[in-house]
Structure formats: structure tokens, C-alpha cells
Amino acid sequence: MADGTDHDTGSIFIGLGANGERQSLNPKRANRHGLIAGATGTGKTVTLQGLAESFSARGVPVFLADVKGDLSGIALPGSATFKHAEKLESRARELGMDDYAYSDNPVVFWDLFGEQGHPIRTTISEMGPLLLARLLNLNDTQEGVLNIAFHYADEQGLLLLDLDDLQAMLVHCAENASALSAKYGNVSKASVGAIQRSLLSLRTQGGDMFFGEPALEIDDFLTVDEQGRGTVNVLAADRLMRSPKLYATFLLWLLSELFETLPEVGDPEKPVLVFFFDEAHLLFEDAPKALEDKIEQVVRLIRSKGVGVYFVTQNPIDIPEEIAGQLGNRVQHALRAFTPRDQRAIRAAAETFRINPDLDVAAAITELRTGEALVSTLLEDGAPSVVQRTLVKPPRSRLGPITAKERAIIQSVSPVEGKYDTAVDRESAEEVLLAKAADAAATAEEVEEKGREQVAKRPRKTTSLWESAGKAAAGAAASSAAAVIAARVRGRKSSASATRSAASAAAGTIASGLGGAIAGRFVRNLIGGLMR
Incomplete structure (x- = not known):
């Protein structure tokens, strides 16, 4: 049982009930x-750490967010020399864990900012307008304009990879507002300006580091080590928590990506991935009812992909009822009845458990010690077990954070070392639009020198967006603006292209021109249907 498995039943051991009954979680x-x-x-963090260890030991990959910086110790074994050792070993003896032993876990560290782990990136196209509008806190009108920008980029085969691409696309939409409004609906410069201001705010929070390439491949979250243990993917989220909306939107995007990527498996013998969503209240804070409905849909449907989502929060009433009703496995630590809201939370938590005639649940919630919890899990037939007051098992790995040196060593042997650490900036919407603006500037000069009729007879330099470029070239003001942009394009983003081999450059161009926009639109349509 040192590996967290109740070998008598094959279940994951959680702790020992007050009546001596073993409380376990059925992997099925x-x-x-x-x-x-x-x-x-x-004791929520200790409970989370112990469950993550047990899932990993059974070959189940885990994703968890380290919001306080104290979960990184899961990568290394505990030790009798650490200050918590006596408490851990005492609890193990109290629970009859005679084979309790310290052990490490296979951990990969991730960090949106690339400081304490591998960077996690996605492209603007993969994020899509729905989640991006949530992240930017756009109103319905502004979200509509953002949708038009995405749709127009798809039509023109323009890749939206990073914030620069999106900003360039929005500028182009504003400059061609009349033509776009006639085809798609009103595109006002005021709405474009509001979106641009929100993008600037996102940049100041470091959100621009989240968008770009190489984008995360979900399969890298689903690995096992040579011993068959599931990888524990730890997201360093202490800095990310300073931008709570970015944190919540990122995790919601990740759930959506898992849903779109993974095949249907129904109810497997064990999960494909267990996803711990810490500080879960941030997902629902100030969220409109429509968004709650979308989250409920994601949570409900992702179960069939074999993904278990575990919300970790201080107060159970932070989780909307429609979503809380889908959470079959529950570990409730102590709550304090200091305020009327606290008292409501205690009553609500007590009412969610299957009744135990021998236990006053509402009273017990306020009396629980640190490391003690009320536990109810789903039985083989899917019914919840009777709630029991339970001493939670101690983790085998280190409690508390690891040092920067230890983290660096773990990073150096990571299975994805070097795959995501260097950003790639290939040709995308910004470069294409800048090049076309430069063409427009050159065309304007030719018109002045040779006349419009002569210029019209020469072959076109570009094949898409030509009409808008020609209209832009007709006026002196447009010519001046295009010349400024053309000067920018000559000095930007040349180093990444220069370092690519001819073969990879050709492959990238083909993927960009033919597959990228179409694939991006396809995935967004799937997510869009899910999120609407």
C-alpha cells in the first residue's frame, strides 16, 4: 500500500474512516x-498531492496547477530529515501503513512564462474567438467584430499565431471596415479600438507569451515513464495567479483541447488523465450564466474521453450547482462558521453527502482536524458511498517546494527538453499583411509615375487581398501609411526564417498556406459548437 493502492480492492487508498473502514477511490x-x-x-494541498501520487503509481498521467509554489516537492522523495517527516510517519503508523516509504514521482514542470518550466503556448487560431473574447472581457458587439476578423483571416488563408498577427488583422479590418461591414455586418473602428486596448492590457500581464509556436501537443501530457508511472505535469502558477482571468481561461482552453484531441473511451478501467483545477472559484468569478453553461457542458462531455476533473477550492458553494452535481468523488476538509456565508456553505456541503445516520455531518465539518476530511466516493455501481469522517493518508513525496537548483536538474532530464523552450516565429498574418502593404505603397508610387492604366496592365504582385491593397494605394494618406509599414517589415522577423533549412521552410509554407487555416477553422468550429 506504500504506492497508494489498496491491494485488497485495487482501489486508490485515501484514508481510514473513524469506524476503521478503508476509504478508497475506485479508478473505474x-x-x-x-x-x-x-x-x-x-490539508487540501496534502490531499491533492497524495491523490496525484496514487494516480501516477497506477500509470495515470496527472495535470495540476501549483498556485502557491508548494507542490513542486512531489518530484522528489520525502526524507526523515525534513521538518514534516515526524508528522507524516506518525500518520502512516496511525493508518496501519506498515510498508510506508518515501518515493519520488515522474514530474514535468510547465510555466506559461517559461521561467520555472517548459513554456506552454497555443496559437491565436487554436484559442479561437470565443475563449479569446472571454479572456479580453469583450462585450457582444466587440466579440462579433473579433469573430469577423477570424473568419476573414480564414478566408484569406492568413495564420493567426500570436498577438502581433491578431493586431495586424484588426488594423486591416479597421482600414477596410466599409467593405467588411457590407459583407459581414458592422465593423466599427471604435470596437476595433476597444479590442486593441484589451490586447494591450493582456500584453502587460504577460499574456502575449502564451500565444505562438511551437504550440503544445496534448500527447506530451499523457506520457508514462519507464516504470509505467504516469507523468505528473505541474504548472507553475504562482505568477500566473496575478492574472486570475488568464489563469482561468487557460485552464478552460486546456480542457477544451483535451476534449477535442482525445478519442471517446466511455468509462475506462482507469482515467486517461486526471486534471486538478486548483483555485477553481476563479473560473466562475463574475462569469455570466452563459459561460457557466458552457463550462458545465465541457465538464459533462469530457468524462467520456476518460478525463477526470477535480475542482479544488476553499468553499464548496463557489462551484455552481449544475457543475457540483457532476462531482461524484468528494473530500471535504474543515470549514469555519465565521460568517453567514460560511454557515450557508456548511449546510450546502452537508446536504451533498449521502446520509450517514451515525454522523452529524454539519457539525463534523467545523470540527475536523488538519489532515482529516469527510470522504464520499462512487462505488462500483456508480452510487455514492456513505460519508465517513476520515484520516487522510500522508504523501510519500516531499512536502513543500523544491529549490531552484533541484528544479533545474529535473528540467535537464525532462522528456520534452528542448521541444518547447525556443519560440519559433514563422511567416503568418502580420508578415503577409505588411508585405501587401509594402506592395500597396510601391503600387501608389507607380501610379504617380506611369499612370493607372499602365500599372493595371502589369501582372499582379499578390493574389489575395489585392482589391483592398489597390484601394489603399489610391489615396495619398494610404500611401504614406503603407510606406511606414513597409519600412517595418524590412527589419523584422528575418532571423527565424534565415535559420530554417530550405526543406523545413517549404514544409512550413505548405502547411501554412493549405492546412493551417483550414485545420484551425475546423478545430475552432468544433470548440465553438461545444462552447456555445
Whole structure:
């Protein structure tokens, strides 16, 4: 049982109930989601760490967000020399874990900012207008303009990879607002300006580092090591938490990507991935009802992909009822009845458990010690077990953060070392639009020198966006603006192209021109249908 498995039943051991009954989680029901709740300092992090270890030991990959910086210790074994050792070993003896032993776990560190782990990136196209509008806090009108920008980029075969691409596309939409409004609906410069201001705010939060290439491949979250243990993917989120909307939107995007990428598996013998969503209240904070409905849909449908989502939060009433109703496995740590809201939370938590006639659940919630919880999990037949007051097992890995040196060593032997660490900036919407603007400037000069009729007879230099470029070239003001942009394009983004081999450059161009926009539109349509 040192590996976290109850060998008598094959289930994941959680702890020992007050009546001596072993409280365990059935892996066949682990994709039915769960909740870990409790006030600060009551043991939620230790419970999360212990469950993550047990899933990993059974070959189940795990994703968890380290919002306080104290979960990184899961990568290294605990030790009798650490300050928590006596408490851990005492709890193990109390639970009868005679074979308790310290152990490490196969960990890969990730970080949106690339400081404490491998960078996680996605492209603007993959994020799509729906989630991006949520991230930028756009109103309905502004979201409509953003949708037009995405649709127009798809039509023109323009890749939207990073924020520069999106900004260039929005500028182009504003400059061609009349033509676009006639075809797609009103595109006002005021709405474009509001979106641009939101993008600037996102940049100041470091959000621009999230968009670009190489984009995350979900399969890299689903690996096992040579011993058959599932990889524990730890997202360093202490800095990310300073931008709570970015944090919540990122995790929602990740869930959507998992849903779109993974095949249907129904109820497998064990989950494909277990996803711990810490500080889960941020996902629902100030969220409109429509967004809650979308999140509920994602959570409900992703179960069939074999993904278990476990929300971790201080107060159980932070989770909307429609979503809380889908969380079959529950670990409730102590709550404090200091305020009327706290008292409501205690009543709500007590009412969600299957009744135990021998336990006053509402009273017990306020009396639980640190490391003690009320536990109810789904049985083999899918029914919830009777709630039991439970001493939670101690983790085998180190409690608390690891040092920067230890993190660097773990990073150096990561299975994805070098794959995501260097950003790639290939030709995309910004470069194409800048090149076309330069063409427009040159055309304007030719018109002045040779006349419009002569210029019209020469072969076109570009094949898409020609009409808008020609219209832009007709006026002196447009000519002046295009000349400024042309000067920018000559000095930017040349180094990345120069370092690519001819073969890879050709492959990238083919993928960009033929596959990228179409594939991006296809995936967004799937996610869009899911998120609407």
C-alpha cells in the first residue's frame, strides 16, 4: 500500500474512516470528477498531492496547477530529515501503513512564462474567438467584430499565431471596415479600438507569451515513464495567479483541447488523465450564466474521453450547482462558521453527502482536524458511498517546494527538453499583411509615375487581398501609411526564417498556406459548437 493502492480492492487508498473502514477511490469511477474543498490550512494541498501520487503509481498521467509554489516537492522523495517527516510517519503508523516509504514521482514542470518550466503556448487560431473574447472581457458587439476578423483571416488563408498577427488583422479590418461591414455586418473602428486596448492590457500581464509556436501537443501530457508511472505535469502558477482571468481561461482552453484531441473511451478501467483545477472559484468569478453553461457542458462531455476533473477550492458553494452535481468523488476538509456565508456553505456541503445516520455531518465539518476530511466516493455501481469522517493518508513525496537548483536538474532530464523552450516565429498574418502593404505603397508610387492604366496592365504582385491593397494605394494618406509599414517589415522577423533549412521552410509554407487555416477553422468550429 506504500504506492497508494489498496491491494485488497485495487482501489486508490485515501484514508481510514473513524469506524476503521478503508476509504478508497475506485479508478473505474475516477473520471466521474470530484471536489476537494476546505478552508486554508486544513490539508487540501496534502490531499491533492497524495491523490496525484496514487494516480501516477497506477500509470495515470496527472495535470495540476501549483498556485502557491508548494507542490513542486512531489518530484522528489520525502526524507526523515525534513521538518514534516515526524508528522507524516506518525500518520502512516496511525493508518496501519506498515510498508510506508518515501518515493519520488515522474514530474514535468510547465510555466506559461517559461521561467520555472517548459513554456506552454497555443496559437491565436487554436484559442479561437470565443475563449479569446472571454479572456479580453469583450462585450457582444466587440466579440462579433473579433469573430469577423477570424473568419476573414480564414478566408484569406492568413495564420493567426500570436498577438502581433491578431493586431495586424484588426488594423486591416479597421482600414477596410466599409467593405467588411457590407459583407459581414458592422465593423466599427471604435470596437476595433476597444479590442486593441484589451490586447494591450493582456500584453502587460504577460499574456502575449502564451500565444505562438511551437504550440503544445496534448500527447506530451499523457506520457508514462519507464516504470509505467504516469507523468505528473505541474504548472507553475504562482505568477500566473496575478492574472486570475488568464489563469482561468487557460485552464478552460486546456480542457477544451483535451476534449477535442482525445478519442471517446466511455468509462475506462482507469482515467486517461486526471486534471486538478486548483483555485477553481476563479473560473466562475463574475462569469455570466452563459459561460457557466458552457463550462458545465465541457465538464459533462469530457468524462467520456476518460478525463477526470477535480475542482479544488476553499468553499464548496463557489462551484455552481449544475457543475457540483457532476462531482461524484468528494473530500471535504474543515470549514469555519465565521460568517453567514460560511454557515450557508456548511449546510450546502452537508446536504451533498449521502446520509450517514451515525454522523452529524454539519457539525463534523467545523470540527475536523488538519489532515482529516469527510470522504464520499462512487462505488462500483456508480452510487455514492456513505460519508465517513476520515484520516487522510500522508504523501510519500516531499512536502513543500523544491529549490531552484533541484528544479533545474529535473528540467535537464525532462522528456520534452528542448521541444518547447525556443519560440519559433514563422511567416503568418502580420508578415503577409505588411508585405501587401509594402506592395500597396510601391503600387501608389507607380501610379504617380506611369499612370493607372499602365500599372493595371502589369501582372499582379499578390493574389489575395489585392482589391483592398489597390484601394489603399489610391489615396495619398494610404500611401504614406503603407510606406511606414513597409519600412517595418524590412527589419523584422528575418532571423527565424534565415535559420530554417530550405526543406523545413517549404514544409512550413505548405502547411501554412493549405492546412493551417483550414485545420484551425475546423478545430475552432468544433470548440465553438461545444462552447456555445
